[in-house]
Amino acid sequence: MSTKYELFDDLENKKARLCKAAVSIFSDKSFNRTTVQEIAQKAGVGKGTFYNYFDSKERLLSFLLDCGTVKLIEYVKDSIQEVMEPRDKLEKAIDSQLEYFNKNHDYFVFYLREMWSYRQGLEEQIFKLKEEYITIFENIIKEGEDSKAFKNVDIETISSGLFGMLSVASSHWALFSSEFPLENINQSVKEVFFNGILRG
Amino acid sequence: MSTKYELFDDLENKKARLCKAAVSIFSDKSFNRTTVQEIAQKAGVGKGTFYNYFDSKERLLSFLLDCGTVKLIEYVKDSIQEVMEPRDKLEKAIDSQLEYFNKNHDYFVFYLREMWSYRQGLEEQIFKLKEEYITIFENIIKEGEDSKAFKNVDIETISSGLFGMLSVASSHWALFSSEFPLENINQSVKEVFFNGILRG
Amino acid sequence: MSTKYELFDDLENKKARLCKAAVSIFSDKSFNRTTVQEIAQKAGVGKGTFYNYFDSKERLLSFLLDCGTVKLIEYVKDSIQEVMEPRDKLEKAIDSQLEYFNKNHDYFVFYLREMWSYRQGLEEQIFKLKEEYITIFENIIKEGEDSKAFKNVDIETISSGLFGMLSVASSHWALFSSEFPLENINQSVKEVFFNGILRG
C-alpha cells in the first residue's frame, strides 16, 4: 500500500498528528468521552491549535469518517480496476477491504463504532460515502449476475451483508484478540461467501 | 412471539415506558445526544422519576443493551431447542434473528449503533452477552463441522461474520428504506451463506 | 412610584434577584467584563440556575434593557395621561424621567452604557423601544407646535436632544458625584429648555 492510501499521510504535519491522536484515543474510548484537550495533548499541540485545523470537534469526526471512507473506496476501486472477471473482482475487493482494515486497526475500531451515529445533522455525506462503498459490491455482484457467474440474489441485501460480514468479523478479531489472522479470515469468508458453508 | 419475548413488556409500567421512550429517541439521535429530560418527557413522567428506576443514564443504556441481548438469546435458543440437524438449527437461528430485528426496528437501529461503544467501563457484561449470542452460532457451526454437514472454517470468523451479515443487512434496510423485505433478506442470506454466491 | 413601576419587583423571586445582581455589577463593570458566574453568585444562586431563567447572557442584557425601557415608557405615559397642556405635559415628562433615573441609579448607569450597543443582532426591539420613548417627546412637541405653544423646530432633533440632555446630565451626576441634586437638575433643564439660556 503506497503512501497514496495511507490515512492522513498526505495532510499537513499537524493536522495529520491531530487525526492520528484522535483515532488512537477514539479507538479506546468513544468520541463522546474524548475531550479536545486530550486529543491536542496527545498530538503534542495546544488546545487552540486544534481549532486552527478543525472548526469543531464534530467536524473532526466528520472529517475522519469521510477521510477513511474515501481512501477505502479509492483503494478498493484501484485494486479491482484491471480485473475482468466478477468473481476475481469480488475476491480482490475482499482482499483489499481486509488489508485495509489490517493496516488501520485503530481506525476501523473507531470507524465501526462511530459510523452508525450519523443519520441526521450536517454530515449526510458520510452516509453517501458508506453507500458509495457498498455500491462497489453491488456493481460487481450485478455484473456477476449478468454474466451468470453469480446467482440471482437480492443485491442490496447481499452487498451490505458482505460488508457487514467483513467488518464485524474483522472487528471481532480486533476487539477480542491480540492477533489478527488476516489469511484465515480472508479464506474463510471467501470460501463461505462463494461456495457456502455446506459441505458437498 | 409471545409476551415472553417482548422487550420491556414484563417490566413495571413506568420502567417499560421509560425504556420504550429511550429506545425511540435513541434510534433517532444517539445516546449521547439524548437528555434524561427528553426521555422522561416522552415517557410522560418527571425527570426525577427516571432516577427511581435507573441509577444513572449509563445504567439505562446498559440495561437496554442487556435486556435486548438477553431476550434475543432466549428467543433464538428457544427456537432451536428442539431442532436436531445443524443446518436446520442454523436456518432457524437466522429466521429468529431476522424476525426479532423485524419486530423491533427502533431497538436494533439503536442496538447496532451503541453496541460497539462498550469496551471498558462497568459494562463488560454487554460484551459477554454479545459473545454469548455469537457463541450460539459458534456451537451450531461446530456441531455442523463435527457431523460433516458443514465445512471446516474458522469458526469465530464465520460466526461473527454471520452475525455481521444479518445485522448490517437488516440495518441497511431499516436505515435506508421504508420497507423491510423480511422474506427476501432471509432467503438471500440463507442461499448465499449455505450454498455460496457462485452459480453451479 | 408604586410597585407597578419598580423594576423587576413583579418578577419571580429568583429572576428578580438575578436581574438586580446583574444590574448592580453591570453598573460597576461593563456587561462584557461581567461573568455569569459573578451574577449568579451575587444573586445567591448556582450558575446553572441562571440558565433556568435566561436563555443566555445576551438574553439577560436584552431583557434588562427592554424591561427598563418598557417601565420608563409606562411610567412617563401614565404621568402625562391626564395632563392637557403641551407645556405641562412636557414638564411632567421631564419630571418623570428624572424621578425614574433617580430611583434607579445603578440601572441607568448601566442603561446609558449598554443602550448604544444594540444595532444589529437579534435585539432590534431595544431600538424600537428607545425610539418609542423618544416618540413620546415627539408627540408632545408636535402637539405644542400645533397649538402654537411651542416654536417650530426640527422635532426629531429636539426630541432626541432633550432625551440626551436629561440622560447625560443625569449620568454626569451619577458618575461623577456622590450627590444627585434632583431638584436643581430639574429646574435648570426646564428653565433652559423652555426659556433658553439667554437672559432677558
Added chain:
Amino acid sequence: MSTKYELFDDLENKKARLCKAAVSIFSDKSFNRTTVQEIAQKAGVGKGTFYNYFDSKERLLSFLLDCGTVKLIEYVKDSIQEVMEPRDKLEKAIDSQLEYFNKNHDYFVFYLREMWSYRQGLEEQIFKLKEEYITIFENIIKEGEDSKAFKNVDIETISSGLFGMLSVASSHWALFSSEFPLENINQSVKEVFFNGILRG
C-alpha cells in the same frame, strides 16, 4: 478643517490605517465583538503588526477615545479662541462640535457607544478628557453668567446637558437616518438652547 484636526492623519501610515479600520468596524459592531484579527485584516496588515503599534486591544480603545477627544478639544478651543462674547463663543462651540461629528460619523457612533465604558481600569484619562471637554462649555457658561448674558443655572447640569443634547441628537441622525441635516440640527439646537422652546 485642516489636516491638523483630521483624526489619525498625522500618524504613521500603518498606525493610521489600523485606527481607521478599527473605528470603521467599531461603529458597526461594538469594541468587544470585534477581534484584533478583523482590525488587522481590514487595515491590510498582519495580526502581529497590530502589536507593533499598540500594546493591547484595550490600549487601542484608549488611544482612539483619547485621540478623538483631544482633537475635538483642540478644534473647539481653536474655534472660539478669538471670539469675545460668551454667546458667540457658545454658538461657535456648538458649530464646531456638530461640524466635527459631521466630519467623523463612524468615529462618533463608536465614541458615543464606548465612552461610557470607562470608569475604572487604567483609563481614567478618558474621563479626564471628557471632563475637560465639558469644562469648555462650563467656562463659557460661567463667563456668560458673570457678564449677565446668561441666566444663573446649574452649570454642571447644563454643560453636560448641552453635550448630551448635541451628542444624542447627532447620533440619532447618524444611526437612524441616511441623511445628516447639519444645518437643521444646528439651528434647532441653538434656537432652543438659547431662547427656549416656548413661543413668545
Added chain:
DNA sequence: CATGAATGAGGCTTCATTCAT
C-alpha cells in the same frame, strides 16, 4: 519590521444528578 501559526486562560453553556416538597 512584518507575519500568522501556536497558545491557553477564560467564559459560556449543557446536563446528569440531587433533594426538598
Added chain:
DNA sequence: AATGAATGAAGCCTCATTCAT
C-alpha cells in the same frame, strides 16, 4: 412514589497575545 427547580462539574470554543521565522 413523583416531581422539577437547583446545582456545578465538565467541556467546547474564542481570541488576545506571543514568538520564531
